[in-house]
Amino acid sequence: MIILCTKEDLLSGVNTVQRAVSTKSTLPILQGIKLSATKEGLWFEATDLELGIRILLPVNIQEEGEVVLPARLFAEVVRRLPDSSIRIESSGHNINIFYNDSHFELNGYDPEEYPEMADIPSGDVIELPGPTFKNMIKQTVFACAVEETRPVFTGLLLQIEKEKISLVSTDTHRLAYSKSLLNGNEKEFSGIIPSKTMQEIYRLVGDEEFLNIKVSKSRVIFNFNNIQVLTRLIEGQFPNYKQVIPQTCNTKLLINTRKLLDTVERASLLSRDNYLKTNTVRFNIENSSININQYSELGKISEQLEIEQEGEDVAISFNAKYIIDLLKIIETDKVILETSGPYSPCVFRPENNEDYLCLVLPLRN
Amino acid sequence: MTKRIIMHIDVNSAYLSWEAAYRLQQGSSLDLRTIPSAVGGNPETRHGIILAKSIPAKKYKIQTGEALFAARLKCPHLVIVPPNYTLYRQCSQALKVVLENYSPLIQQYSIDEFFLDYTGMEKVLGDPLSKAYEIKERIKNELGFTVNIGISCNKLLAKMGSELEKPDKVHTLFPEEIPVKMWPLPVEELFGVGRATSRKLRDRGIRTIGEIAAQEPGYLKRFLKNYGILLWNYANGREDSPVRLSGTIPIKGLGNSTTIPFDVEDQRTAHLVLLSLAETVGMRLRQANLCAGLVAVSLKTNEFLCFSHQRKLYLPTDCTSAIHQVACELFDELWQGEPIRHLGLRVAELCSSDFFQSSLFEKDTEKQRRLDKAVDAIRLRYGSHAVFRSVFLHSGLKALSGGVLESEEYPMMSSIL
Numbered sequence: 001m002i003i004l005c006t007k008e009d010l011l012s013g014v015n016t017v018q019r020a021v022s023t024k025s026t027l028p029i030l031q032g033i034k035l036s037a038t039k040e041g042l043w044f045e046a047t048d049l050e051l052g053i054r055i056l057l058p059v060n061i062q063e064e065g066e067v068v069l070p071a072r073l074f075a076e077v078v079r080r081l082p083d084s085s086i087r088i089e090s091s092g093h094n095i096n097i098f099y100n101d102s103h104f105e106l107n108g109y110d111p112e113e114y115p116e117m118a119d120i121p122s123g124d125v126i127e128l129p130g131p132t133f134k135n136m137i138k139q140t141v142f143a144c145a146v147e148e149t150r151p152v153f154t155g156l157l158l159q160i161e162k163e164k165i166s167l168v169s170t171d172t173h174r175l176a177y178s179k180s181l182l183n184g185n186e187k188e189f190s191g192i193i194p195s196k197t198m199q200e201i202y203r204l205v206g207d208e209e210f211l212n213i214k215v216s217k218s219r220v221i222f223n224f225n226n227i228q229v230l231t232r233l234i235e236g237q238f239p240n241y242k243q244v245i246p247q248t249c250n251t252k253l254l255i256n257t258r259k260l261l262d263t264v265e266r267a268s269l270l271s272r273d274n275y276l277k278t279n280t281v282r283f284n285i286e287n288s289s290i291n292i293n294q295y296s297e298l299g300k301i302s303e304q305l306e307i308e309q310e311g312e313d314v315a316i317s318f319n320a321k322y323i324i325d326l327l328k329i330i331e332t333d334k335v336i337l338e339t340s341g342p343y344s345p346c347v348f349r350p351e352n353n354e355d356y357l358c359l360v361l362p363l364r365n
Numbered sequence: 366m367t368k369r370i371i372m373h374i375d376v377n378s379a380y381l382s383w384e385a386a387y388r389l390q391q392g393s394s395l396d397l398r399t400i401p402s403a404v405g406g407n408p409e410t411r412h413g414i415i416l417a418k419s420i421p422a423k424k425y426k427i428q429t430g431e432a433l434f435a436a437r438l439k440c441p442h443l444v445i446v447p448p449n450y451t452l453y454r455q456c457s458q459a460l461k462v463v464l465e466n467y468s469p470l471i472q473q474y475s476i477d478e479f480f481l482d483y484t485g486m487e488k489v490l491g492d493p494l495s496k497a498y499e500i501k502e503r504i505k506n507e508l509g510f511t512v513n514i515g516i517s518c519n520k521l522l523a524k525m526g527s528e529l530e531k532p533d534k535v536h537t538l539f540p541e542e543i544p545v546k547m548w549p550l551p552v553e554e555l556f557g558v559g560r561a562t563s564r565k566l567r568d569r570g571i572r573t574i575g576e577i578a579a580q581e582p583g584y585l586k587r588f589l590k591n592y593g594i595l596l597w598n599y600a601n602g603r604e605d606s607p608v609r610l611s612g613t614i615p616i617k618g619l620g621n622s623t624t625i626p627f628d629v630e631d632q633r634t635a636h637l638v639l640l641s642l643a644e645t646v647g648m649r650l651r652q653a654n655l656c657a658g659l660v661a662v663s664l665k666t667n668e669f670l671c672f673s674h675q676r677k678l679y680l681p682t683d684c685t686s687a688i689h690q691v692a693c694e695l696f697d698e699l700w701q702g703e704p705i706r707h708l709g710l711r712v713a714e715l716c717s718s719d720f721f722q723s724s725l726f727e728k729d730t731e732k733q734r735r736l737d738k739a740v741d742a743i744r745l746r747y748g749s750h751a752v753f754r755s756v757f758l759h760s761g762l763k764a765l766s767g768g769v770l771e772s773e774e775y776p777m778m779s780s781i782l
Contacts, residue, residue, distance in 0.1 A: 149679055172679070172724040239726040280720050317720060343723065363720035 001037040001065025001090045009057050010078045010086065013044035014071075016055040016227060019200055021071040022048035029109045032068040033075075037061045045117075046071060051197050052117050052230040053204075065090050066111040077104060117230050121216035124187050126160060129180075130208040130224065136167045136178040137202045139356055142325050144195040145171035152236040155192035162186060168241050169195070174322050175241060175359040189215050192234040201229055245359060246345055249338035251285065251311040254351065257335045261327040263292060263303045268320035270296045280363055281320040286313040316342045317363040326358040370483040370493050371608065373515040373523035374464060374500070376456075377532035379477030380404040380417035383456040384446055386509035401425055402444040405433045410626040411706070416448055420532070453477075459508055467500060472608045480520055482608040497535045505533070521604035522547075524556055543602045548575025557596055565589065574600050616653055620661070620711025621645045623766040628667050628704035632697070635705055637756060639692045641766040642710040644754075647685035648741055648765075650712060656681035656721070658714030660688055662695040665707035673709075674699045680724055681716050684733045688712065 014033065022030035025048060034045040041058045067090045077097065087098040093108040137156075145153035157168040166179040204227055205211060211224035222229040267281045271294065284291040288309040293302045316339060327335065332350040339346040342362055349357040376382060381404050385397035401422040406412030413433040425440035436443055457476045464471050467490065470482035483493050490496055497514045504512050511533035515526025518539060525547055526538030538546055553563045555574050565588055571577055577585070577600035585593030598604065621642050629635050639662070650657055661675035674695045682688065692710050743752045753764030 147677060147679075149677060170725060172726055173722050175725060241725075244725045319722060345725070359725075361723045361725065363722050365720050 001035075001067065001088070002062035003037050003042055003059055003088050004062065005042070005057070005059040005086055005088070007078065007081045007083055007086060009042070009059050010081070013042070013055055013057050014075045014078050016204060017044045017046035017053045018071060018075055019196075019203075020046040020048060020051050020053040025049070027115075029068060029113050030115075031071055032109050032114070033071045034066065034068045034111060034114050036066045037064050039064070047115065047117060047230075049115065050194060050232045051200065052228075053200065054117075054228040054230075056226040067093065067095050068109040068111045068114050069095065069106055070108070074106060077106065120230065121214040121219050121221050123215050125212045125214055126182075126185060126187050126189060127210050127212045128165070128182065130205050130211050132180050133165075133211065134202055134205050136165075136180060137198050139178040139329055139358075140167045140169045140176040141195055141198050141202065142329065143169040143171060143174050143176040143358070151234050152192055152238055155194050155234040156198050157192050157238045157241070158189065160185065160187065160189040162188065168238070170239075170241065173319070173361050174326070175244065176326070176356075177241065177245070177358075178356045180355060189213075191215065191220060192236065192238055193220065193231060194234055197229065197231040204229070244345060245357070246338070246340060246347060248340070249311070249347070250340045251309070251314050251338070253285065253290075253310075253337040254308040254334050255290070255305070255337060256307075257327055257330050257333060259305055260290070260335065261324065263290075263305055264320050264323045264327070267292050267294050267301050267303065268324065270294050270298055270301055271320065279320045280317055281323065282315065282317040284315045285309065314339060314341060316346065317365060318346070318360055319363060322360045326360065368484075369518050370487065371517060371520050371523040372481040372483055372493070372497060372500075373474075373520065373527040374460070374479045374481060375513045375515075375524075375527040376460065376477035377511045377513060378417050378419060379456075379510075380448060380453060381419050382510035383453055384449065385419075386456075387449075387452055389509065397444065397446065400444060401427075401440050401442065402446065403427060403436060404448050405436070405445040407447060408433055411624050456508070456510070460504065460512075463504055463507065464500070467496065470608050470610070472610065478524075480523065480608045483516075494535065494537060501533065501535055517602075519602070519604045520606055520608065521556055521599055522602050525554075528554065538602075540602050543578075544575070547602070548573060548578060548600075550574050552577060555596065555599055557592075557599060562589065562592070562596070616655065616715060618657075618659075618711060618713030618715065619646065619649055619653070620709060621649075621766065622663065622707060622709030622711075623763075624707045625705065625762075628706060629708075630702075630704050632700070634760075634762070635696060635700065635708065636689075636693050637760055637762050638708050638766065639696060639710060640689050640754065641757070641763055642708065643685050643689035643692055644765045646710050646712055647683060647688055647737065648744070650683045650688075650715075651718070651737060651741055653715075654718050655715040656683045656718045657688070657712030658716060659712060660691040660695065661709075661711040661713070662692050662699060663709040663711070664696070664699060664705050666703040667706050668703070669706070670703070672699050675711075675713075677714070680722070680727065681714070681718075682730070683718050683737070684730060685737055686733060687730070 017033055021033065030048055036043040041056050042061065043054055043056050045054045082099055084099050089096045093110055095106050095108060097104045140156055144156060148154055153171050159166045160182065163182050163185055164179060165182045166177065168177050201222055205224055208224050211222055214221045218233055220231055220233060264281050268279055271280050281292060282294065288307055290305045290307055326348055330350050332353065334351040336349050336351055337346065343364055345359045345361050347357055347359050381397060381402065384404055389396060398419050399421065401419060403418040403422055404416045406414055406416065415427060415429055415431045415433065415436050418427050418429060422440065422443060427436045427439055433445060453476055461471065461473060461479065464479055464481055468481050468483055468486050472480040474480055487493055493516055497516055501512055501514055504510065513527040513531050514535045515523040516537045517523045517526055522538045526536040529536045529546065551573060552558050552566045552571060571580065577596060580597060582594050582597045585597050589596065623638065623642060625638055629638065658681040659675055659677050661673060663671060663673035665671050676691060676695055678691065740752055749765055757764040
């Protein structure tokens with residue numbers, strides 16, 4: 001293959017696909033990025049067999065062909081190229097990058113060995129509004145489980161039912177739920193998408209108006225701009241999340257989001273580094289204020305925050321990290337907190353927004 | 366800062382001395398310490414190793430940890446007495462009571478070792494050396510066993526000092542005495558140098574503590590990593606850990622294991638043994654107010670091959686049956702059908718149980734926690750076998766194994782000074 005391009009082209013290709021490159025695969029070739037020069041342009045492609053990302057770049061193709069290059073090294077080389085016109089020629093599995101009066105030769109893998117993206121969904125196309133979907137990811141992805149002991153909790157449940165779309169994530173200690181409308185949609189889908197995929201989509205989706213998805217039984221492909229993201233779905237049954245969301249409450253509070261976040265962050269400074277790693281914050285809610293009085297071997301903090309309170313007084317403890325995570329993504333000035341006592345799930349939602357909620361389970365003592 | 370004065374008190378052949386002293390007290394005319402004798406486990410239940418030996422037995426080259434059978438070959442008339450842990454705990458406690466007369470700051474380092482911080486006490490009680498002799502004599506007269514006492518300015522040197530010449534001696538090992546008293550000793554004598562480290566040192570021609578001290582620290586670091594720097598400091602007598610009151614060292618993990626009196630060849634029995642271990646592990650965990658985030662199972666076959674598996678838990682727990690369930694799953698993964706001699710259960714990744722993170726989609730553990738709590742309370746009050754699970758009836762197995770409950774205060778050795 002022979003192509004003419006700029007550093008910018010190569011950089012955007014590498015940056016788009018690099019996170020799909022496998023980091024812990026036993027298949028060495030998966031540590032590579034595949035470049036395919038075709039009539040349409042230059043495809044960059046990377047996959048770890050769970051997540052695959054492809055991007056098409058319109059560059060000047062002189063001769064078609066394919067190469068697979070070691071991802072990390074190629075990315076480093078591209079970042080250090082000068083801003084001049086660049087010509088890439090392949091010979092066998094290797095490539096030569098010509099710039100200025102110099103050239104850089106890189107050894108590659110045999111492109112025949114590179115796995116084809118299998119089972120590309122060919123079903124119905126569902127169109128999703130880009131900015132809305134991106135916001136829904138932001139609102140939910142943080143609540144996924146990190147440990148892989150129970151795979152279903154490492155993903156987000158995407159449910160599309162006619163004009164309704166929702167994303168749900170939980171690590172069993174907290175649950176985030178976001179819903180929205182899909183005007184004019186007739187189709188249905190339900191599947192668990194790995195959180196890594198969602199993070200990549202969040203990173204890659206720009207201000208595009210729409211992204212479309214196609215689904216098969218085990219995979220989903222997201223198309224937007226000139227990018228394709230193909231992902232495996234997580235197998236298993238997502239638990240019935242609806243039954244754990246409380247419908248009533250005994251105490252309802254309206255709190256300044258920013259002030260609460262600052263308060264909890266300060267209080268957690270005292271508890272986060274202890275050797276037992278219990279990052280605890282205790283809210284004493286009474287007389288329309290939240291009082292936090294904490295101490296550790298490091299020091300002591302007393303805070304009082306004025307709030308609007310309806311219902312009973314209550315004292316309730318949380319893992320401070322969970323509260324900080326959710327307050328960071330609430331964009332309204334005020335946040336609503338609903339609870340029914342120190343042992344029941346506590347619901348946080350933005351003021352005047354019925355489409356989002358985050359549920360946090362308290363710490364019992 | 367004023368110079369510290371630390372004493373290390375070490376009972377000579379602890380188990381054997383205590384046994385001998387006890388027998389003399391009970392009217393026996395024979396002092397076990399004067400004949401070749403040893404404290405040994407019960408070969409019937411396959412705990413048949415030498416736990417402690419008398420000085421005459423040492424002359425027959427009998428080693429601690431050796432099988433009783435092998436020991437009898439070396440010395441056919443060796444007198445072997447069974448261990449009596451209750452007695453040892455009482456002796457250890459009695460020793461502590463004596464030491465408390467000499468300083469408020471005492472650290473029990475193991476069942477037969479104590480650190481005593483004498484700093485400042487010289488103004489009240491006088492010269493440390495003569496006081497150490499007084500302590501030694503008093504223990505001998507009042508309690509009937511002998512100790513070695515090491516005196517220095519830190520815990521390491523005090524401990525090294527008490528190891529110098531045994532039995533019934535007081536040694537000082539102040540920094541100025543290091544070149545004469547400590548440097549000529551072989552590397553194995555240095556605290557923290559075990560089999561593996563000693564091999565690494567000897568391979569490089571480092572044979573004495575003095576030679577460690579003389580090395581470039583960077584050189585030691587190259588093959589012993591940061592531990593090399595620690596050993597280099599130790600070899601130069603530098604160490605600054607405080608004498609800690611007991612219970613101030615955070616626990617990182619805890620476990621119990623047991624050698625089973627017969628080879629286990631079926632899954633059901635193995636699961637029962639794991640249950641008896643889970644009972645003790647769970648109880649210790651709850652007494653320490655902790656929950657575990659990881660469970661590990663180890664097994665040793667009749668051919669002395671060892672295997673282990675571990676798993677992280679979704680939720681930290683302190684519940685006996687939850688730990689047992691995971692242990693059984695791990696065991697089933699691990700076991701290939703070999704006859705089993707020894708089983709161990711360990712928990713780690715501990716977190717406080719004061720605050721318990723509740724979860725969605727999980728069974729409520731509240732009931733189980735209340736049950737465990739009730740059982741613990743009964744056992745603490747009426748003894749650990751006052752209540753046990755009926756599966757152990759006629760099973761020939763102990764309902765709780767691997768002893769060492771916190772309430773029994775059986776102190777363990779630690780590699781942390």
